[in-house]
Amino acid sequence: MTLKLDKVNRGPHLSTLVASSISREIAQGRLMPGDQLPTEQQLAQTFGVSRNVVREAIARLRSEGRIWSQQGRGAFVADQPNATTLTIDYEALQQAAAFQSLFELRGILEVEAAALAAKRRTGDDLMTMKDALVTMRDAPYGSVMWLKTDLEFHKTVAAATGNLYMVQFLTFVSERVRESILASGNQQRSEDLAAVTLGEHQRILDAIEAGDGDKARDAMRAHLHGAANRVGLAGEQSE
Template identity: 45%
Template sequence: MAQFEEIGRQGYLPDRIASHILQQVDAGDLKPGDALPTETALAEAFGVSRNVLREAIARLRSDGVIETKQGRGAVVRSPSERTTFRIDAGRLDQKENLGDLFELRGLLEMDAAGLAAQRRNQDDLDELADALEIMRGAKDFDEQRLEADARFHRCLGQATRNDYLATIIDYLSSRLKDTTRATGAVYAKSDLMDVTVGEHQAILEAVRAKNAEAARAAMATHIRGAAERLGVTLPGSV
């Protein structure tokens, strides 16, 4: 039988909760077809807020471990139905893995920026500008700024009008959000927060101008810069 209890405070709570539930699934305590307890019950059991619990559940859903069914809530999926592409956030502390992820991100998001420049509408521009304004207004590299950064990239993916591309960009952004959170002190010690805002501004301006080539170049500059700020050097192709 699955056991849920108050979770330790070390580490990022949604990750720890998602990992705990995944361990219950892998151990067979939660079987395919089993429904998880309600959000309220799980939040109380883990001793966290419902917002924290929801982020953990969203992580498991994006990894294909659970699905939401009408009238049953979150239900465990069988291994054969789970997402085959999965990034283990716990392995991103290794430079080679982080480098591979940034290289993949560059290849996808450069073309996504070009497509967004060609296909965006005014609502897309408003969303991108709003996310950027939140990034610009935040004084610290906190959760609000992290989420605004991830939101900017999600909006860009949606502006491509390609649902598959938007989904994978959303997934990559969520994983890199974890890594950037852990290294937020790097940004706080210099003007690097202003640098990254400037990189996003250049992307937005190119997308607004419908300049696909400039959008791709601005995204390449941002991806390479973001990687270097985390101590990763990318190959010349990105």
């Protein structure tokens, strides 16, 4: 029997819950930039935890740039929410709308990355992509090796753009998407899908190799559209 246990034992840490709670207050506008947060004592009381836990939560929010605090005065909501880091709340992603938004964002980046890659790819890039496809062909659909190689293919496309931040952003977004998909756990397995997916990848590679940006864009768009269906994101209206 294949037991399916929860992937992550979603942080039982109280400080995480408190931080998410405050974070939500800010996101939903109940705490406006510049506003002063309740005192640590009050927060501890309202949440029913010790002041210590509240402090850990605040330390976290401070590091994320969402709030700032000064000894003797208090803690305040930061004017520009995201100072130097960009954070995606895991809990928020459980909601369908958020997931769909993130998926769309990933689509935009991947599609344009494919187009840029077609223009700028080097011989080494092509080699790496081909290797990835070969490895994927031998791996069973949905296996760890398959997923890993799939990720590597896309990462190579991103790297082939020559854009230093494309890889960083795309892996970041893709990771979040992948987590959500795994968490929802509604992926089908089939031999046919393997062939279909491989074909999509192959077309992307062909277009990139040919240096045809528009074709690469279309191929990547088709691939992502197919992936969305495979995951169960049907309600997607493209232009």
